[in-house]
Amino acid sequence: MTDETSGTTRRGLITTGAMAATLAVALPALAAQSTQTTAPTGGRSAGSANGSGLFTVKDGTQIFYKDWGHGQPLVFHHGWPLSSDDWDAQMLFFLNKGFRVIAHDRRGHGRSSQTAVGNEMNTYAADVAELMAHLNIRNAVHIGHSTGGGEVARYVARHGRGRVAKAVLIGAVPPLMVRTANNPGSIALDVLDGLRKAVAENRTQFYRDFPSGPFYGFNRPGAKVSEAIIENWWRQGMSGGVKAQYDCIRAFSETDFTDDLKTIDVPTLVLHGEDDQIVPIANSAQLSIKLLRHGTLKTYPGLPHGMCTTHGEQINADLLAFINA
Numbered sequence: 001m002t003d004e005t006s007g008t009t010r011r012g013l014i015t016t017g018a019m020a021a022t023l024a025v026a027l028p029a030l031a032a033q034s035t036q037t038t039a040p041t042g043g044r045s046a047g048s049a050n051g052s053g054l055f056t057v058k059d060g061t062q063i064f065y066k067d068w069g070h071g072q073p074l075v076f077h078h079g080w081p082l083s084s085d086d087w088d089a090q091m092l093f094f095l096n097k098g099f100r101v102i103a104h105d106r107r108g109h110g111r112s113s114q115t116a117v118g119n120e121m122n123t124y125a126a127d128v129a130e131l132m133a134h135l136n137i138r139n140a141v142h143i144g145h146s147t148g149g150g151e152v153a154r155y156v157a158r159h160g161r162g163r164v165a166k167a168v169l170i171g172a173v174p175p176l177m178v179r180t181a182n183n184p185g186s187i188a189l190d191v192l193d194g195l196r197k198a199v200a201e202n203r204t205q206f207y208r209d210f211p212s213g214p215f216y217g218f219n220r221p222g223a224k225v226s227e228a229i230i231e232n233w234w235r236q237g238m239s240g241g242v243k244a245q246y247d248c249i250r251a252f253s254e255t256d257f258t259d260d261l262k263t264i265d266v267p268t269l270v271l272h273g274e275d276d277q278i279v280p281i282a283n284s285a286q287l288s289i290k291l292l293r294h295g296t297l298k299t300y301p302g303l304p305h306g307m308c309t310t311h312g313e314q315i316n317a318d319l320l321a322f323i324n325a
Helices: 003-034 084-095 121-135 147-159 189-212 227-239 242-254 258-263 285-291 312-324
Strands: 050-056 062-068 073-077 100-104 140-145 164-170 268-273 295-300
Touching (some): 050 121, 062 084, 062 121, 073 084, 073 121, 073 147, 084 140, 084 312, 121 242, 140 147, 147 164, 147 242, 164 312, 189 242, 258 285, 285 295, 295 312
Parallel strands (some): 073 100, 140 164, 164 268, 268 295
Antiparallel strands (some): 062 100
16 A cells, blocks of 8 residues: 555545534434424324335325324325425425425325326326325425426315415416417427427437426526436436326316416415426416415526425525415
8 A cells, every 4th residue: 555545545534534523413412303303283183104114095006205203294196207205305404394294106006006097187186185095194385396386286276175274386287288279379289299209209218308407497598407417307307207298298287277266365476497498487387376375476587496405495495485374
């Protein structure tokens, strides 16, 4: 062993020892923090939210879910074609703020059953309703991103009475993504057909291209591109079933949520990036806010569709302020 190698080894041991000492102090503190209840209690009794599991809904589909912590429940609804893992930054943040955090993989996505049927918004919302009843969730804040925002709107409007305290729509697809005679400013059907074609022919490549470009704004000049974020998006997308993901394109783009938004009677926060290339703000948030009874709109100049990941600290702070208001 040369002196240079020996020195490097000693430095590595010193660094490792320092890291271990830091973790020995930090981990108990984090554990203690995560057990503090700083939000109103709701749902099941303390000690019953204990990890993850599979819940079987009435048609036999198994829904994977995570259920951590205690306190007021926050229920997270992910976007297409991802999974509950897309909420990692939010779930850890709010768990350590004393909330109970719950997220599920939509049917056909992530670790849930790779369904051939039921891949439409009414069934998505019904699946959530069954899971919430199973977990006895009340006084919850439902938070949805993109397709998950549509799922939140449909669930809260049709199943949420008496169970929902507030709702949040982030980069969400309501009121209607596809262009129609009554909705001329939205996305043309042939664009959505192109999306279906890309998924059907070579989703493994498409699921690299989509996050590498418009989803996170990585195609913008000066963008700080993260290969790890791109690979994590790909990993989540490829873990789901292609049939369910193909069907979900119609569910998120051709479902009209206008009546759902009009029906929602709880405070609702609408967050949207002004540079959202996937769900353009003019066709979504700026229309949704006019339909909500108790809506608040907050927009972010220059932020992309995937801003919960690229700007998680900022989004988390705004979510916390709304939840605690």
